[in-house]
Amino acid sequence: MTDRSGEALDLVVVGGGVAGLAAAVEATGQTGREGCPLSVAVLEASGRPGGKVLTTEEQGYLVEAGPDSFVTSKPGVLEMARRLGLEKELLPQGTNGSYVWSRGQLHRLPEGLFLLVPSRFLPFVTSSLLSWPGKLRMALDLVIPPRYGEADESLEHFVLRRLGREALERLAEPLVAGIHAGDPATMSVRATFPRFIKMEQQHGGLVRAALAARVEGRRRRRSAAAVRGAAPGPRRTFFMSFRQGLESLPRAMAAALPPGCLRLETRVDRLEPLPAGFRIHLEGGQALETRGLVLATPAAETARLLRPLDPAAADLVASIPQVSTATVTLAYRREQIPRALAGSGFVVPSVEGRKIMGLTYLSRKWPRPQPDPDVEVLRAFVGGAGHQDLVEAPREALVQAVREELRTMLGIEAPPLFARTFAWPRAMHQYTVGHLERVERLEARAAMFPGLALAGAAYRGVGLPDCIESGLQAARKALATSPAPSLVG
Helix, strand or coil, rough: CCCCCEEEEEEEEEEECHHHHHHHHHHHCCEECCCCCEEEEEECCCCCCCCCCCCCEEEEEEEEEECEECCCCHHHHHHHHHHCCCCCEEEEECCCCCEEEEECEEECCCEEEEEEECCHHHHHHHHHCHHHCCCCCCCHHHCCCCCCCCCCCCHHHHHHHCCHHHHHHHHHHHHHHHHHHCCCCCEEEECCHHHHHHHHHCCCHHHHHHHHHHHHHHHHHHHHHHHHHCCCCCCCCEEEEEECCCHHHHHHHCCCCCCCCCCCCCEEEEEEECCCCEEEEEECCCCEEEEEEEEECCCHHHHHHCCCCCCCHHHHCCCCEEEEEEEEEEEHHHHCCCCCCCEEEEECCCCHHCCCEEEHHCCCHCCCCCCCCCCEEEEEEEEEHHHHHHHHCCHHHHHHHHHHHHHHHHHHCCCCCCCEEEEEEEEECEEECCCCHHHHHHHHHCCCCEEEECCCCCCCCCCCCHHHHHHHHHHHHHHHCCCCCCCCC
């Protein structure tokens, strides 16, 4: 990198993932006291921005290495897309409907399922996914009294208490595994699904809340339809992506930054507190000074950087577990797949003892042009809390494991046209019971250092909208609490 030793900045963001880029976009849009743009640098250790958001091509077919979508129920990505002029590039989900692999076959998730809870009677009672005792146990939610208070509990305990074991094993666990890659026995329900607590306490139970949400959803859809009629735009689906892949977002965020702001292959060695800011020592001997600092790095790296400043804060960050995951994308000609593909894919409960957590039919879920329309692109999700060993296996062994699963589940015997694997070591942060209380203690300690803020998936949400919001908030906090700009100008 260019030698910038002694350079003084208004804000330095460590980490060029989505959260760090959001912080930089927010900061570079502000001005200083004299109306001049703020001086901002994003330090990214790797050779590309975007973190786990990575879109590639294989033989002309688009492959998502990390996440393939974002939820539209939270505004972060949609607002950033609007800010960057990417609205026309938004891509609604194509094929709808998801399935669960249970007891040796695929079962369609009941229509009208709100989170884990049925809101429509007929699809629920006719579903083959749950047994009649399991359905009756879920219906008891209507008479089970709500629990009030602020005490945390595991997601497993919450679902068992409200809906029963079948709902836990065949609905909750496989659905949340695709989001958090975690174990419901240790996951904090308040940190991962705070809406469940709100549903229970405001409506007296989850089923009542789901029914109320269905009525409210109808009203919102009518209102949204009226707005779309007045101002045509992309069709809104719960999950969305971009026409050229999800990496379109971080690429646009990076392109929106001033020249020289994003500094790739720039690794931070250590942090040093100053009377009016921080000195950032880089590998190679250079150093930067800044009055504001956003750490938008994974928990383990954040803990390393914080340790010279505050060992207690570093311990709190280090206590956030991280598990490894991997994606395996394979392509087959349609005639090579004996069983018909329905919906957008399926999830696999851990009680089934399989090696994959789920499978997405990428070429059906996202209606993008491809070289051969008769080719199906499938993506398996592996690893998580239950199968760390698979992520660490050699590429050939990982592909073979997935192919064996597809042989059992879909009857595929043929070799794939191509196979791409992407391993993400310790990439998924786990929000265990008591997580929010630990984050509050961490934020209180970070507040002892004016100008310091934390961002990213380790704290208050793992999805892309959450990461963007955390980056925006961190930039505002770091600039608002930083010392007067005595280092700059």
